[in-house]
Amino acid sequence: MDSEIGKMVYLAGSDNYHLWKDRVEDVLYMKRMHAPVFGSKPKDMTDEDWVTEHRVTCGFIRSFCLPQIWNEVNKEKTNAKTLWNMLEETFAKKSGNNKLYVMMKLMHLKYVDGTSVSDHVNEFQGLADKLSLMGLSCDDEVLG
Numbered sequence: 596m597d598s599e600i601g602k603m604v605y606l607a608g609s610d611n612y613h614l615w616k617d618r619v620e621d622v623l624y625m626k627r628m629h630a631p632v633f634g635s636k637p638k639d640m641t642d643e644d645w646v647t648e649h650r651v652t653c654g655f656i657r658s659f660c661l662p663q664i665w666n667e668v669n670k671e672k673t674n675a676k677t678l679w680n681m682l683e684e685t686f687a688k689k690s691g692n693n694k695l696y697v698m699m700k701l702m703h704l705k706y707v708d709g710t711s712v713s714d715h716v717n718e719f720q721g722l723a724d725k726l727s728l729m730g731l732s733c734d735d736e737v738l739g
Contacts, residue, residue, distance in 0.1 A: 609686045
């Protein structure tokens with residue numbers, strides 16, 4: 596698992612945000628650090644431990660950001676969900692590289708045997724929605 600971290604993409608700005616986001620999200624789940632960003636406080640966790648969990652996750656996320664964007668990522672140190680959302684608002688721009696990345700991900704999306712069809716459809720629709728938010732419309736010919 597730690598060997599995957601060595602292959603991480605470091606956030607440099609808008610040009611590689613979507614690639615970075617997908618990789619960091621995967622690693623957060625692999626290391627079981629996802630709850631502060633994508634979940635909620637477990638019932639059996641103390642408030643103090645939950646605050647610590649947020650701080651650890653914030654530090655982990657920031658560790659995969661290059662120094663040139665440090666001023667942006669250093670603004671939030673205590674709430675991992677706020678940091679994640681702030682990074683998205685700041686770097687999920689409508690740049691050509693991001694459009695191309697999402698378009699390629701959509702075009703290469705394949706159903707994986709044994710997984711839920713609804714998960715596959717949701718992933719497909721999420722990518723189509725991202726393209727729509729970037730100002731690209733997916734007509735019926737593209738969407739199949």
